[in-house]
Amino acid sequence: MIEIKNLTFGYEDKLVFDGFDLTFQKGDFVALIGHNGSGKSTLSKLLVGLEVAQGGEIWIDGIQLTAENVDVIRKKVGIVFQNPDNQFVGATVADDIAFGLENRQVPRAEMVVLVDKYIKQMGLAGCEERSPHHLSGGQKQRTAIAGALAVGADFLILDEATSMLDPTGRREMMQHIRQLATDKQRTIIMITHHLDEVVDADRLVVLHAGKVLKSGTPRAVFEQSDALEAVGLELPFAVQASKQLYEQSIIPHLCLTNEELIQALWM
Amino acid sequence: MDVKCEHVSYTYHLKTPMEQRVLHDINFSLSQRSFTCIIGHTGSGKSTLMEHLNGLLLPTVGKVTVPGGTILAGVKTSVKTIKKIRQQVGLVFQFPEHQLFETTVLGDIMFGPKNAGKSQAEAEAAARMAAKIVGIDEALFEKSPFDLSGGQMRRVAIAGVLAMDPEVLILDEPTVGLDPKGRKALLKVLVALQKEGKALLVVTHDMDLVATHAHHVLVMCQGKKLLEGTPAYVFSQHELIAQAGLYLPTAAAVYTQAFGRDGALPLTVADFIKEVKAKRPLIKEEGKFQKGKVQEACLK
Numbered sequence: 228m229i230e231i232k233n234l235t236f237g238y239e240d241k242l243v244f245d246g247f248d249l250t251f252q253k254g255d256f257v258a259l260i261g262h263n264g265s266g267k268s269t270l271s272k273l274l275v276g277l278e279v280a281q282g283g284e285i286w287i288d289g290i291q292l293t294a295e296n297v298d299v300i301r302k303k304v305g306i307v308f309q310n311p312d313n314q315f316v317g318a319t320v321a322d323d324i325a326f327g328l329e330n331r332q333v334p335r336a337e338m339v340v341l342v343d344k345y346i347k348q349m350g351l352a353g354c355e356e357r358s359p360h361h362l363s364g365g366q367k368q369r370t371a372i373a374g375a376l377a378v379g380a381d382f383l384i385l386d387e388a389t390s391m392l393d394p395t396g397r398r399e400m401m402q403h404i405r406q407l408a409t410d411k412q413r414t415i416i417m418i419t420h421h422l423d424e425v426v427d428a429d430r431l432v433v434l435h436a437g438k439v440l441k442s443g444t445p446r447a448v449f450e451q452s453d454a455l456e457a458v459g460l461e462l463p464f465a466v467q468a469s470k471q472l473y474e475q476s477i478i479p480h481l482c483l484t485n486e487e488l489i490q491a492l493w494m
Numbered sequence: 495m496d497v498k499c500e501h502v503s504y505t506y507h508l509k510t511p512m513e514q515r516v517l518h519d520i521n522f523s524l525s526q527r528s529f530t531c532i533i534g535h536t537g538s539g540k541s542t543l544m545e546h547l548n549g550l551l552l553p554t555v556g557k558v559t560v561p562g563g564t565i566l567a568g569v570k571t572s573v574k575t576i577k578k579i580r581q582q583v584g585l586v587f588q589f590p591e592h593q594l595f596e597t598t599v600l601g602d603i604m605f606g607p608k609n610a611g612k613s614q615a616e617a618e619a620a621a622r623m624a625a626k627i628v629g630i631d632e633a634l635f636e637k638s639p640f641d642l643s644g645g646q647m648r649r650v651a652i653a654g655v656l657a658m659d660p661e662v663l664i665l666d667e668p669t670v671g672l673d674p675k676g677r678k679a680l681l682k683v684l685v686a687l688q689k690e691g692k693a694l695l696v697v698t699h700d701m702d703l704v705a706t707h708a709h710h711v712l713v714m715c716q717g718k719k720l721l722e723g724t725p726a727y728v729f730s731q732h733e734l735i736a737q738a739g740l741y742l743p744t745a746a747a748v749y750t751q752a753f754g755r756d757g758a759l760p761l762t763v764a765d766f767i768k769e770v771k772a773k774r775p776l777i778k779e780e781g782k783f784q785k786g787k788v789q790e791a792c793l794k
Contacts, residue, residue: 262673263643309671363536390671393536393699394741420673461674464744467763468770475767477774485744489752492770 228253228288229274229382229414235282236273243269244437247283251382254411256404258425258445259418261434262459267418270434271384274416275304288381302331305375306384309391311367315359320351320370323359327378345373349403365396369403376407383407385417389424397424422455423463426483433460445483496693497524497547497583497662502556504542516542518718520556524662524693524710529684531704532697534714535739540697543714544664547695548583549576561661581610584660588667590651591644599642600625600635603653610658617657624656628683645676649683656687663687664695669703681707705729705743705761713738730759 229251236244243266251257261267272278274285276297285292292300308314317323321342328338346355349369354362359370368388375383385404389397401424408415408429417425425431431448433441435458441448448455449466456462462470469482469491482488504517516539524530534540545551546558549565558565562582563575587593596602603621612620625635628649634642639650648668655663668684669677685707688694698704704711704725711728713721715738721728729735729746732755741747745766746759753773760766 262675263645394701395535395739459673459675464748464763468745468748468766471763471767472770475771477770485748485751488748492752 228286230286231270231274231283232286233283234273234280234285236269236278236280242437244280244283247437247439249432249439251414251416253381253414255429256408256415256427257417257430257432258428259416259432259434260420260422260425260460261440262420264436265434265458266437267434268386271306271386271416271418274382274384275301275306302378303380304382304384305372305378305380306386307368307371307375307388309387311371311388312360314371315367318358319356320359320362321346321355323370324374324377327374331378341377345377348376348407349373350399363396364392365400368392368396368400372403372407376413380413382414382416385415385419387418387420389419389421420460422449422460422466426463426465433458446481449483450481496526496561497695498557498559499523499543499546500557500559502543502546502553502558504546504551505554508554515554516717517546517553520719522712522719522722524695526661526693527688527691528709529688529694529707530696530710530712531708532695532712532714533699533701533704533738533740534720538714538738539717540714541666542717544585544666544695544697547662547664548585549579550585581658582660583662583664584655584658586652586655586663586665586668588670589648590655591639591647594639594647594651594654597638598636599630599639599650602639602650603657606654606658620657620659621653624653625650627656627686628653629679643676645672645679648672648676649680652680652683660692662693662695664697666697667699668696669698669700701729701741701743705745713740715739725761726759729761730755 231247231249234244234247259267269278273280276292287300287303290296290299315323316326324342324345325338328341346352349372351366351369351373354366359367362370389400392400405427419425426445428445431443431445432439433448433455440458441451441454452462452466452470465482465485465488469478469488472478473481478491479494480491482491499520499522502517502520505513505515507513520543532540532543542551546553547560552565553567555567560579560583562579565571594602596605600621603624604617607617607620630649630653639647642650668680672680684694708725711723711725712719713728720738721731721734729742735742743761745761745763749760749766749769757769760769
């Protein structure tokens with residue numbers, strides 16, 4: 228579990244968080260949404276100790292994040308950024324995934340098993356010996372995720388990990404993330420401004436100006452769609468269309484996904 | 495006619511073992527005040543084609559006519575002509591904000607016209623005009639471009655190209671990585687430019703952008719022009735769109751899954767609602783799960 232209590236953080240000229248509270252439950256797939264400047268990326272940096280809060284506390288699995296134990300925390304919390312090019316170190320995909328394990332002096336036999344497992348899990352079989360820099364955007368992101376999973380991260384933060392991908396890459400990536408979320412082995416915090424990617428998250432947290440604007444199941448949050456639109460977020464097609472059709476009594480309820488909408492049209 | 499490609503082919507590494515033909519006999523034209531999109535899967539040749547339009551790449555076969563001059567395969571184009579072409583055809587690469595380098599926003603926008611030989615005063619006037627078009631406030635002029643948000647940085651980079659006052663503006667994936675607010679603001683700028691008389695060519699993967707903004711669409715597949723026409727026509731060619739490795743705009747995809755392919759294909763939310771309402775009496779009449787029958791009824 229991650230608990231953020233009364234957090235205060237600001238850059239030189241502006242305050243981002245002023246008494247901010249948020250909790251992430253173990254095993255949840257949480258989507259953190261908000262437009263640029265809402266504080267979502269700052270929050271992810273605070274959680275892995277890349278930025279240091281001026282006030283308040285962050286507790287991760289019962290350990291308080293401090294300057295002394297930031298290394299312990301980083302073993303628990305993996306983060307994948309928008310542009311994974313900046314975080315590759317290995318000459319091949321397998322090397323890159325093994326890097327974190329080597330750093331932690333995992334015995335070779337164990338390492339080989341782990342690397343193989345996560346290569347397969349992230350759909351990278353056949354890419355083991357390729358240079359990470361020569362992969363497609365989606366494969367790069369999945370390599371970075373495999374690296375975070377291999378070291379046993381209990382919390383995986385994906386910071387706009389799909390925003391640079393083409394539609395095919397994005398679809399594949401989302402399939403893998405959903406798959407990863409099903410076993411409830413770890414908490415996935417997905418930061419995005421694409422609302423259509425997060426309709427099957429366990430929980431949506433909408434950040435605006437350093438505050439939690441809305442929090443709840445995707446359905447509960449999307450039912451308050453006016454508030455989301457007011458802060459400049461774009462609703463998924465199914466929500467936009469079904470909202471209008473529902474208001475005109477053409478379909479019986481609001482729909483989150485295209486599949487649900489098609490079904491509702493035939494009810 | 496503003497831009498015209500006639501039988502354009504391009505081969506990388508000609509006469510080497512690595513020879514690879516990436517464009518095959520491309521023909522198309524753009525006119526003033528148009529908004530054209532090029533779509534295609536990664537590696538389909540759309541960026542290569544784009545780079546032919548301002549002389550960054552020279553055709554192996556064929557002829558490229560653009561404002562400022564003509565480039566003919568096998569004939570040496572003078573440096574003077576290429577320079578003129580590059581002033582008339584502005585090219586905005588993917589992530590243009592990576593090319594920002596000056597210490598101030600205004601300085602960055604002024605770089606192009608100054609480089610083209612304009613005086614300080616002329617360059618500044620052009621830069622101020624361009625900044626106004628893309629909606630960059632004067633208050634930001636003396637700031638470092640690196641202190642701006644991603645969306646603002648991209649608009650500054652585009653202003654830098656606009657300050658050259660090109661007749662044709664080509665943009666590679668202009669909306670990628672922007673948040674919805676930034677995307678909306680940028681699209682507004684593009685529409686304003688097109689209305690002002692510029693010819694706009696946008697290379698994109700964003701099918702919803704194509705559906706809502708393009709007048710004309712080119713579909714590239716394996717270096718060939720697979721399809722060309724209005725968005726409504728292009729997206730009605732389901733098999734070819736799938737063959738090109740592309741998706742339909744969301745409204746069209748959902749509509750097709752629900753009702754099959756008859757009737758006008760909706761490309762936007764508003765059109766979708768309209769079409770659903772038109773179908774509604776039929777859905778009720780035919781009862782639940784009788785999709786096939788409803789489709790037949792609609793065809794009559």
